[in-house]
Amino acid sequence: MRSVITRIQSKHLLKRFVPSISLSSHTLSTSTETRxxxxxxxxxxxxxxxxxxxxxxxxxxxxxxGLKNAGLASLSSGAGPSGSAQPSAEAEKKEKTLFDVKLEKFDAGSKLKVIKVVRSFTELGLKEAKDLxxxxxxxxxxxxxxxxxxxIIEKLKALGATVVLE
Structure with a gap:
């Protein structure tokens, strides 16, 4: 029973994606046709x-x-090794515009002040800022x-924290 349902669904999908294939009644009546x-x-x-x-x-x-992404990677990867070498050279030439601020360590005595400053520019709640x-x-x-x-680094360094821009 499953094969009949699959054939019916295949017929409709093929008509939608590949309209030039002639899908007459012989696709549903394959019992008379040998393999x-x-x-x-x-x-x-x-x-x-x-x-x-x-x-x-x-x-x-x-x-x-069931191979939903199988062919999509090959289409987006470019053409051969010459196509892949050019984007890496261009990526090196581009200047980084967005950075991440990393808090590496801080003085234990200024923990509350550091939490307040982190809350001021991250819009986190007190508990989330403390956990961070x-x-x-x-x-x-x-x-x-x-x-x-x-x-941000200047504010945190004024409190005795070690901060890095990556």
Whole structure:
């Protein structure tokens, strides 16, 4: 029973993704067709597809096999080793614009002041800020500009904390 349902669903999916395949009643009545005849018919239909339809069919086939992301990585990776070498060179040339502020350590006597300062620029509650400060080294703010990060570092260093901009 499951094979009949799968064939019916396949028929509708193939019509949606690959409209040029002729899906007549012979796909549902395969009991009269022998296995080699069926495979020969399928291979002839696949060979008659244009490249776009063949690509759509390959995506549909991967989805039906449970390989949802199998072909997508190869499409986005670029063309060969020359394509992959250029983005790494460009990434090195680009200047970093967003930084993370990392609290490495602080004086035990200024713990409350450090918690207050962390709360002022992170919008955390008292308990969350306290937990963050207690688990140093920890990132207290991520994705900040260099100027904003340096201002935070100055505030924390004035309290005796060791802070790094990464």
């Amino acid at each position: 080699p005849q069926k495979l020969d018919r399928i291979s002839n239909e696949l060979l008659s597809l244009n490249p776009v339809e063949l690509h759509d069919y390959s995506i549909l086939f991967r989805m039906k096999m 400060v207690e688990k140093t080294p920890a990132f207290v703010k991520k994705g900040v500009t260099k100027e904003e990060g340096e201002a």
